[in-house]
Amino acid sequence: VTPEFELIRRFFTRPARKAVLGVGHDCARLAPPEGMHCAISTDMLVAGRHFAEDADPQSLGWKSLAVNLSDLAAAGADPAYALLAIALPGVDVAWLEGFSTGFFSMAERYGVELVGGDTTRGPLTISVTVIGHVPAGLALCRAGARPGDDAWLSGQTGDAALALEHGAGRVQLSAQDLAACRLRLDRPQPRVELGRRLRGHASSAIDVSDGLAADLGHIAEASGVSFDIAADVLPRSAALRACPDAQLALQCLAAGGDDYELAFTAAPERRTEIDALGRELDLPLTRIGTAVRGRGAVTLRDAAGTPVILARAGFDHFA
Amino acid sequence: VTPEFELIRRFFTRPARKAVLGVGHDCARLAPPEGMHCAISTDMLVAGRHFAEDADPQSLGWKSLAVNLSDLAAAGADPAYALLAIALPGVDVAWLEGFSTGFFSMAERYGVELVGGDTTRGPLTISVTVIGHVPAGLALCRAGARPGDDAWLSGQTGDAALALEHGAGRVQLSAQDLAACRLRLDRPQPRVELGRRLRGHASSAIDVSDGLAADLGHIAEASGVSFDIAADVLPRSAALRACPDAQLALQCLAAGGDDYELAFTAAPERRTEIDALGRELDLPLTRIGTAVRGRGAVTLRDAAGTPVILARAGFDHFA
Numbered sequence: 001v002t003p004e005f006e007l008i009r010r011f012f013t014r015p016a017r018k019a020v021l022g023v024g025h026d027c028a029r030l031a032p033p034e035g036m037h038c039a040i041s042t043d044m045l046v047a048g049r050h051f052a053e054d055a056d057p058q059s060l061g062w063k064s065l066a067v068n069l070s071d072l073a074a075a076g077a078d079p080a081y082a083l084l085a086i087a088l089p090g091v092d093v094a095w096l097e098g099f100s101t102g103f104f105s106m107a108e109r110y111g112v113e114l115v116g117g118d119t120t121r122g123p124l125t126i127s128v129t130v131i132g133h134v135p136a137g138l139a140l141c142r143a144g145a146r147p148g149d150d151a152w153l154s155g156q157t158g159d160a161a162l163a164l165e166h167g168a169g170r171v172q173l174s175a176q177d178l179a180a181c182r183l184r185l186d187r188p189q190p191r192v193e194l195g196r197r198l199r200g201h202a203s204s205a206i207d208v209s210d211g212l213a214a215d216l217g218h219i220a221e222a223s224g225v226s227f228d229i230a231a232d233v234l235p236r237s238a239a240l241r242a243c244p245d246a247q248l249a250l251q252c253l254a255a256g257g258d259d260y261e262l263a264f265t266a267a268p269e270r271r272t273e274i275d276a277l278g279r280e281l282d283l284p285l286t287r288i289g290t291a292v293r294g295r296g297a298v299t300l301r302d303a304a305g306t307p308v309i310l311a312r313a314g315f316d317h318f319a
Numbered sequence: 320v321t322p323e324f325e326l327i328r329r330f331f332t333r334p335a336r337k338a339v340l341g342v343g344h345d346c347a348r349l350a351p352p353e354g355m356h357c358a359i360s361t362d363m364l365v366a367g368r369h370f371a372e373d374a375d376p377q378s379l380g381w382k383s384l385a386v387n388l389s390d391l392a393a394a395g396a397d398p399a400y401a402l403l404a405i406a407l408p409g410v411d412v413a414w415l416e417g418f419s420t421g422f423f424s425m426a427e428r429y430g431v432e433l434v435g436g437d438t439t440r441g442p443l444t445i446s447v448t449v450i451g452h453v454p455a456g457l458a459l460c461r462a463g464a465r466p467g468d469d470a471w472l473s474g475q476t477g478d479a480a481l482a483l484e485h486g487a488g489r490v491q492l493s494a495q496d497l498a499a500c501r502l503r504l505d506r507p508q509p510r511v512e513l514g515r516r517l518r519g520h521a522s523s524a525i526d527v528s529d530g531l532a533a534d535l536g537h538i539a540e541a542s543g544v545s546f547d548i549a550a551d552v553l554p555r556s557a558a559l560r561a562c563p564d565a566q567l568a569l570q571c572l573a574a575g576g577d578d579y580e581l582a583f584t585a586a587p588e589r590r591t592e593i594d595a596l597g598r599e600l601d602l603p604l605t606r607i608g609t610a611v612r613g614r615g616a617v618t619l620r621d622a623a624g625t626p627v628i629l630a631r632a633g634f635d636h637f638a
Contacts, residue, residue, distance in 0.1 A: 027358035027394040027451070029458055032351045039346035040434070042448055044404035046441030075346040085363035085446045115359070118446075122365030127404045127437075127446035129361055132346070139348055 008119050011100040018113055028115035036133040039077035043068050047124035057095045059186035061102025066188045068130040070260040073195035074207040076140040077132030079110045087122030110192055140205040142222035145265040149203050149291040154191050154261045156235040157212050159184035161256025177239035188260035197277055205264035211255035216298045226294025232303045235286045255310050265291055327438050330419040337432055347434035355452040358396035362387050366443035376414045378505035380421025385507045387449040389579040392514035393526040395459040396451030398429040406441030429511055459524040461541035464584040468522050468610040470546055473510050473580045475554040476531050478503035480575025496558035507579035516596055524583035530574035535617045545613025551622045554605045574629050584610055
């Protein structure tokens with residue numbers, strides 16, 4: 001083991017608290033709480049594709065865990081553990097310090113323990129696996145929406161995409177709007193508490209990572225319904241409201257991706273309690289449309305009820 | 320979702336059997352058996368570093384799961400689930416067919432269910448996470464070896480490294496020896512059944528992936544002992560016995576890496592039962608030395624008891 005390798009390891013080794021056995025063993029060992037199922041998810045982020053090679057390491061550390069916690073949120077699971085496999089082109093202490101600071105600040109916020117991982121040399125690639133717990137029978141999933149259910153959205157979508165459009169020179173944001181949009185892109189807030197509280201109340205849920213329309217499409221397909229979404233009702237940030245290009249703004253809102261909000265469905269009888277939950281969590285929860293009979297379609301309609309056509313339906317990880 | 324993306328997904332989607340919820344959801348959901356702990360491990364394999372860009376995809380699929388199952392074996396865990404995150408430079412149907420065939424043939428051999436993953440475009444990188452079950456209190460780990468314990472090794476080490484030495488032109492193997500060594504390099508056999516059977520019998524265990532001396536060093540450090548290993552006793556394959564360069568042969572044996580055998584310790588009272596277990600599993604189990612009082616040292620000794628110095632102690636993932 002070289003000093004270099006030892007150095008990297010130092011940044012990612014913290015004592016186990018909940019785990020029976022944590023970092024530095026062939027396997028981590030976890031004792032699942034009684035009556036709980038494990039929810040588990042993995043993501044891979046590649047430099048030059050999911051983030052710029054020179055991306056701020058602290059934001060990257062934060063985001064690489066946050067996007068995974070967002071998957072746990074969509075399952076209604078309590079985050080518990082993470083594993084981090086990372087390929088690094090070389091040893092850059094400042095980078096490692098930044099990345100681990102960002103990663104652990106997100107981890108500590110949600111009581112997530114890093115229990116294992118792997119470090120190797122290679123093109124910068126980050127693969128995080130998260131494990132959460134959810135009471136058996138109470139997990140949220142994509143299947144379960146019924147015709148007549150309301151479609152809901154937490155927070156607002158589109159800002160992360162708008163920051164990228166600014167970066168590509170397709171729109172010019174004010175310094176203030178740009179800062180707000182970059183924060184949404186770089187430091188997403190996984191809706192963990194909302195996911196937990198929706199257990200037993202939402203009929204389906206998903207996290208919005210590929211674009212609202214695409215992700216609602218996943219619910220629609222899994223549930224065997226379609227969605228009618230009211231474009232005018234979609235909540236818009238100040239930056240999106242100020243955007244002079246209405247088509248671009250709608251594209252960001254409905255098909256931008258990288259939002260990490262939750263889209264979910266619930267029976268209309270749940271409206272009062274969901275409104276109350278939004279107030280309690282200080283998180284806007286907006287009824288954006290309705291599940292209808294159908295087979296996986298998502299139709300965005302303007303105020304007159306006319307379908308709106310999007311140039312691009314969603315973010316494609318392989319395009 | 321592009322047809323390309325759909326195509327890739329097709330290769331990795333199989334129906335869930337044991338899992339509550341499998342591939343194609345935000346999270347997989349798993350119900351751990353009662354009284355069992357979860358053992359979990361993750362590895363990242365990078366093209367050009369852990370394998371050649373043009374490596375046979377079927378062997379690569381096999382090996383990328385096998386090396387992870389080897390970690391479960393070292394914990395004495397029953398393999399149950401896997402997640403696969405993969406970055407691909409492009410869509411190559413023949414490659415995907417080969418990789419998934421190799422991956423699932425290893426998975427089926429050990430009843431492992433692929434329950435989730437992620438696919439993205441990027442430099443070829445494979446990150447597998449495996450989950451197994453082990454009865455609470457019976458897992459194997461690196462800490463637990465005591466002075467006086469025997470050190471054991473399953474199978475034999477060195478062949479995978481010898482294949483690489485042949486590839487680098489430092490030794491010339493016969494066609495038959497090369498084929499045998501390549502098989503060990505490309506199609507490692509994780510010692511899953513041995514790991515399970517050592518529960519409650521071995522005082523410590525590790526899988527030999529970085530080289531025998533280095534991995535025994537990990538046990539030594541974690542257990543607070545040292546090891547005296549008898550170089551002459553280390554089991555040698557026909558290829559290694561035929562190797563004309565004795566120094567190179569010893570280097571491969573003791574510091575080659577990529578072996579995926581188990582090294583473990585047990586009290587001398589266990590000798591008879593461990594010998595019997597080896598016969599039952601048709602897997603040579605060799606007593607290669609002794610744990611002694613010390614602080615993490617591994618000393619290889621020749622027949623006269625003189626310490627043997629290795630040029631390189633083990634494989635370093637970051638060198």
